Amino acid sequence: MGRKSFADVATELRRSIDEGEFQRFERLPPSRLLAEQLGVARNTLRDALYQLEKEGLLETRAGSGTYVTAVKQDVVPSAVEEATPLELIDARFALEPHICRLSVLHGRREDFEALEAFCKQMEAAQNDSTLFAEADTAFHRRLAASTRNNLLIWLISQINTIRSLDEWTRMRHLTLEEQIIQQYNAQHREILNALRSREPERAAVKMKEHLETARMSLMRAAEA
Structure with missing residues (x-):
């Protein structure tokens, strides 16, 4: 077919x-x-x-x-539609380290198995930025879902909406080179290992390191 x-x-x-x-x-x-x-x-x-x-x-x-089971997005809020990729990273800095802590507390085996599957998809997409970005978004969405906190899940869904907008797509093509994808893959693995070993602060630190890498990559692309 x-x-x-x-x-x-x-x-x-x-x-x-x-x-x-x-x-x-x-x-x-x-x-x-x-x-x-x-x-x-x-x-x-x-x-x-x-x-x-x-x-x-x-x-x-x-x-x-x-x-x-998902709630559709009726309208993209103006704050989301007008957000820059760097604003996206700053918002994620405010939320995702603590999401890691909550995932340690509330995450289940099936959550970590799903995160493992997304890690494998990202690793298999080392030379395909589009497939990598899809699996990356799914990884962070499932991480939020593992908290069982509906407000946080909704906030992350709003943040992830930015990834489908034109400016983010343009920046993705500029930043997602093979070397940076390799680095992101290693960082996702470190985050998942900390979650599985039930180490909330180490997971939060690894998430901060991952987001700082993303921030620096975006800043370099913006200056180019």
Whole structure:
């Protein structure tokens, strides 16, 4: 059938959820029909649905089907739409180190297994900035979800909205070179190792180091 990868299909479905084409609590069409609509093989669709389920956007219920669990974004708030990539990093500095602490307290084995899967996806995408960015966003989204704090989950979803805007896309192409992706991958591993070993302060420190690397990379690109 089509040549789309599961990541391409996941992106299409994620956008459909964000734009309200699929509403919260709505059941998706049967997999055969949905695969035909998207022009992909059913195994590709299955992998895409599994990806979105790990991100907390979908839920599969045995004998019933796959349902949307995410809340759509009705309007991009002006503060988000007008934010610069550096403002994004500053906002993340304020939230994500403490998110790591809460993940240590409330994270479950399935959360850490999902984070491990995203690490592997990022490592496999060392030469593909687009796929890396998709897995990177999913890693940080799942990290927030592991806190079980709905307000923090919502705040991170708002921050992640910036990543789909034109300015962020432009900066991503400028900054996500192979060497920096390697560095990010090593840092994500250090964060995950600290979470798994239940060391909240070490996890927070590793997140700060990761965000500082991202900040410096963005500043260099802005000055170029």
